Amino acid sequence: xxxPMINPTRISAFALSxxxxxxxxxxxxxxxxxxxxxxxxxxxxxWQLIDRTYIDPTFNQQDWSAVRQDYMNRTYPSxxxxxxxxxxxMGLLEDPGSQYFTPEEFSALQPPxxxxxxxxxxxxxxxxxxxxxxVIDGTSVGYMxxxxxxxxxxxxxxxxxxxxxxxxxAIYVLDLRSNPGGLLNSAVEVVDLWLEDGLIATLNSRSSVxxxxxxxASLMTDKPLAVLVNGETGNGSELVAATLQDRQRAVxxxxxxxxxxxxxxxxPLPAHGSGMMLTTARWYxxxxxxxxxxxVQPDIVVEEGATQQIGTAADPLLRAAVVALxxxxxx
Numbered sequence: 001x002x003x004p005m006i007n008p009t010r011i012s013a014f015a016l017s018x019x020x021x022x023x024x025x026x027x028x029x030x031x032x033x034x035x036x037x038x039x040x041x042x043x044x045x046x047w048q049l050i051d052r053t054y055i056d057p058t059f060n061q062q063d064w065s066a067v068r069q070d071y072m073n074r075t076y077p078s079x080x081x082x083x084x085x086x087x088x089x090m091g092l093l094e095d096p097g098s099q100y101f102t103p104e105e106f107s108a109l110q111p112p113x114x115x116x117x118x119x120x121x122x123x124x125x126x127x128x129x130x131x132x133x134x135v136i137d138g139t140s141v142g143y144m145x146x147x148x149x150x151x152x153x154x155x156x157x158x159x160x161x162x163x164x165x166x167x168x169x170a171i172y173v174l175d176l177r178s179n180p181g182g183l184l185n186s187a188v189e190v191v192d193l194w195l196e197d198g199l200i201a202t203l204n205s206r207s208s209v210x211x212x213x214x215x216x217a218s219l220m221t222d223k224p225l226a227v228l229v230n231g232e233t234g235n236g237s238e239l240v241a242a243t244l245q246d247r248q249r250a251v252x253x254x255x256x257x258x259x260x261x262x263x264x265x266x267x268p269l270p271a272h273g274s275g276m277m278l279t280t281a282r283w284y285x286x287x288x289x290x291x292x293x294x295x296v297q298p299d300i301v302v303e304e305g306a307t308q309q310i311g312t313a314a315d316p317l318l319r320a321a322v323v324a325l326x327x328x329x330x331x
Contacts, residue, residue: 039076041271046086046100047071049267050093053280057206060093067092082272090276097264099277106275109266129156133167136313136322142169142223143318145311146190149182149236154189161193161220171325172221173318174240175228175311177254177304181236184263184283191243192218194225194250200243202288203263205281225250226321229296230304234258242285242296252298253321259295300324 047068050059059067071089076082079102086100101109131144142164144157157174164172181187184203191200195214203210227241227250238257244250263281268274284290302320309315 036076038271039079039082040072042082042269042274043071043074043076043086043089044068045269045271046089046276049269049276050090050098050278053206053265053267053278054093054098055206055262055279055281056093056095060095062092079272083274086274095279097262097277097279101275101277103273106268106273109275128153129160131160131164132311133164133169134311134313134318136319137326139171139322139326140167140169141318141322142167142172143175143311144173145175145177146179146237148179149186149190151183151186153182153186154193157190158193158220165221165223169223171224171226171322173226173228173321174250175318176233176237176241177228177230177310177317178232179237180232180234180258181238184236184239187236187239188212189218190240193220194244195219195247196222198247199286201239201286202284203281204284205263224325226325227252228317228321229254229257229298231255231258231295233296235260235262238291238296239283239285242287242289242291245296245299246286246289251300251321251324252296253300253302253317253324254298255301255304256297257291257295259291259293261291 047064051064051068067089071085074085076085083100083102090098090100128148128150129144129146131142134141134143142161144160144164146153146157161172188200192214196216196219197214200212200214203212225244227244229237229241229252233241233254235258238259238261241250241252241257245252261282261284262279263283264277265280266275266277269276282290282292300320302317305314305316311318313319
């Protein structure tokens with residue numbers, strides 16, 4: 001699911017000499033001290049950002065000081081040569097989630113900044129939050145399907161809860177199947193809608209440990225809740241499922257999730273208008289469990305049915321969730 005790394009070909013010193021020898025006057029302008037200085041400034045900016053914030057202090061077992069010396073000693077005859085070199089430098093980390101963006105790519109990137117908890121940056125074509133009332137075996141269910149965690153997702157879920165509560169639903173089902181994640185703050189805020197207080201997640205970077213806490217003012221309902229997941233439920237959505245499970249606020253139904261707890265930050269490189277997405281931290285649910293590679297383990301394992309059954313009374317996961325929550329209510 002992660003984007004493949006780009007491994008551009010390094011331009012040898014011999015090849016650069018040949019290019020210089022064959023350049024006309026217009027192309028020689030690319031070698032002006034001003035352009036070379038600007039390009040070296042961007043190389044240094046990128047190196048410094050990785051040096052300060054990348055999650056792995058060994059930099060994938062690279063001698064990061066030697067890497068800086070190598071790339072600062074090069075000549076960059078064009079912006080394309082610079083872009084290729086920076087992609088190559090980031091490729092040394094062997095981290096598909098850390099990427100370099102040209103100025104054109106960075107200006108078009110959505111979201112433009114902030115921290116991401118996700119598997120892959122995507123843009124959802126369908127509405128982010130879809131909801132309705134489903135009556136299953138006599139139980140009125142407030143069903144919400146969430147496809148991505150964008151900045152507006154928490155408010156959309158809050159609005160859905162308010163609407164469904166007004167229709168006197170008995171239980172809630174939050175469907176996060178095939179949700180790849182999204183913004184970290186959105187994941188935290190979604191959890192906050194269901195908790196009165198306490199720890200939501202711990203965020204560990206190289207330089208700090210932060211805690212996200214629930215705020216009682218954000219609580220929308222205390223009615224029983226189930227979260228539906230599958231192998232494509234990724235990162236930020238895994239945080240939602242893991243925390244609600246840890247805090248015994250929800251029963252998790254489905255299959256083990258994708259298994260990634262990485263936090264990525266999108267940062268500009270002002271010297272040239274480009275930018276980077278860099279893995280800078282990891283999140284952990286209240287239990288401290290590391291979901292990397294293993295995923296969130298459901299309380300109730302259920303095999304998915306046909307696609308057309310999703311969110312209907314014939315959906316095996318939804319039916320299992322209703323049975324589990326109904327039995328809890330009866331206790």
